[in-house]
Amino acid sequence: MNKKQNSKQKIQKLAENDARPERAIQPTELLNDTLRRIFGCELADATQKQVYRALCISVRELLTEKNRVFGNRCTEKERKEVYYMSMEFLVGTSLRNNLFNLGLEAEFRKALADAGFDIDEIYAIDPDAGLGNGGLGRLASCYMDAATGMDYPMTGFSIRYEFGIFKQKIVDGWQMEFPDNWLEMGDVWLQAREDDAVEVKFGGEVREWMDNDRFKVAQVGYSSVMAVPYDMYISGYDSDAANRLVLWSAKLPQSFDMAAFSRGDYVRALERNAMAETISKVLYPADDHIQGKRLRLKQQYLLVSASLQSILKKHYKKYRTYTNLPEKVAIHINDTHPALCVPELMRLLIDEHDFGWDEAWDITCRTLSYTNHTVMSEALERWNVDLFREQLPRVYSICQEINRRLIEHLCAVYPNDWGKINYMAVIANNEVRMANLCLAACHKVNGVSKLHTDILRNGIFRDYCQITPERFLNVTNGIAYRRWLCQSDPLLTDYLKQLIGGDFLRDARALEKLLPYQNDEKVLADLMAIKRKNKERLAALIENQNGVRVDPDSIFDIQIKRLHEYKRQLLNILHVLYLYRQIKANPHGDFMPRTFIFAAKASAGYIRAKQIISLIVAASKLINNDPDVNDKLKVVFLEDYKVSLAEIIIPAADISEQISIAGKEASGTGNMKLMINGAVTIGTLDGANVEIHEQVGDENIFLFGMKAHEVEELWQRGYHPTEFITPELQAVLDMLTSGVLGQRFDDLVDSLLTNRFGTADPYMTLADFQDYARAQRDVAAVYQDKQRFARMSLINIAKAGIFSSDRAVKEYADEIWNLD
Ligand code: GPW
Structure with a gap:
């Protein structure tokens, strides 16, 4: 028995070594080897760009091998796998993250230095893969990282947008958008698999016929697009696993254009080619807002159809059946953007694999799960029926049947309650409603913070929740803190390692070991010194980019997130102007020096959001150039907010602005990133701020404003913004x-005072202004006492562990995906 176990352990060890080729890595040899193969040179005579590419390719090859071994082991053990479907993955940069996760950062830094290269300069070449808008896309990437670190077999599916989120420039105070050609350098991370391309069908019509007593249905007269998969390998911290993010790229099928070519219609042929390939051209830059455009629907279907086909193919190869799909596969729908998974999985099972409706429905429901990320009505996806049927005729007919059966069921549950039945329908008022499609099918539905899930249960999803409450649960969001703390703040990380040991690198809850030092003057002083260094780094960047000098001894008060009215950047800048007036009125008064830092992209067509950016930029011009306030108040708007910029800003934050109107921010994740870097939150009780407050207590957060229920009550009573104007x-x-x-x-x-454009002040900026100003006075007062503020900061770091994406992914794995 003992012997057997021993040999088992030995095999296990061997397998582990097998999975970690990086353990035997000689960095210099590896780089020279890759350089010789790709560029025919060695480190001694390579350019910096060649070294960058060779380093990325070497890392990619290590991960490819890890993924092969890991994949084989999962197949052998018949492990259940999860597929995370998301229209967005905001990956950011990969090189530093991969080296860190593989434990090779220090070795490569040294090897490169020996050859005369600065690895930080090489990191700077690595472009952000900006395949997402903001929180939702970044969450998907944090979950891929965490799942991989915990050895879960997880595959991400998305689109290989040629152009990711636009580059933002401020020209004459107005946001301008420029294309983000990330593939120019970022292509090193992608591995094409042309042979695994999948056909996706658009348009045409549905034909039904009898085939030997069997009722058959198919889509005819369609046009085909080929979806070509590109693999991006994802590493996990200190892990045997490597997973894949599969990005689909649209291409015209080889066969098609021959006819046009032979007719000599060369230009037409190339035109159609371009049409097909536009599907994966560009990421839609709207966050929390839908437009209902045809091309967007085609993107969603490309993602869903190609992914499901490849999932089913792999599954059948392994198991020779589809009936055990729910036991071996979990498919997750990240917001409603991939909700077409519901009818498409039905279509594949029924039309292509001969299942009857009931069995197909059972498999579909038990395989799919759905996360909701917003309660804002303008973000709830609904498609015009005509557009939907024109592009996806067969999928539409399946939606009709889902809807027919749903309504039959609802008539029994809520007899004659037509208002409710209409509200819950999948197709109604000439629209297909994607959230209801998910609610009708998915075996689990979750919100992303406690408050948000309560609002789903008792608000927008109440009627569904009443019928099957056991399907609804909360999984509070989490962040990949090894990127957002360990890599972006090496000073703090090294200090923590010395002080409390390195356990927190594996388990974020070990950050609580900091708590006993909350009254240790030396530790508090050290933490302040580290913060000061990070503020100097950011100050240098600000001077470089904006030509503005800011004082690292001032309070760095930071609001970084997408520009949206509900997030209330307007509240922040109005308050800044209010402070400005106070200083002007009393130039020699006692005033705690402050620097307000903003960064935000606005969706290209969102004029009100762009006006708010203009206001911030105009306020910064006025204030930064006014000698009366100069050493007391500065305002900075940093252009082109993205993952890699966030990594520099966040470690420098004293104050984290999380000031959305209560009830609207589903969770927020920037709030968690800032907290774990020692920033203290000024915020409303919205989204995950509620849980941050639970962690740190009243003493270590600056709360203000109406609670979610008070917002509701004020609407009920009637909101008159002018009543709040002092x-x-x-x-x-x-x-x-x-x-x-x-x-x-x-x-x-x-927009604040009149209802010429609808509701006056729809986000109640004026109603919350006075209490916000009060909370900001509290911030200034507390900051005077450096020790006290440093203690608050320490407690925020110590209590942030619960917001690790490791915790979140484990909850998904246990409660939704049922992974082993
Ligand atoms: F509208 N979120 C986002 F729900 O970044 F789909 N983009 C989006 O399109 C949506 C949500 C959608 C964000 C939420 O606004 C934020 O509160 C949350 O923390 C984040 O998703 C991740 O759950």
């Missing part, structure tokens, strides 16, 4: 319309 606030609003900012912002003021 003379000081009126004076700030007057600044916006007077021209002192170099331009007039009448539109913005109108």
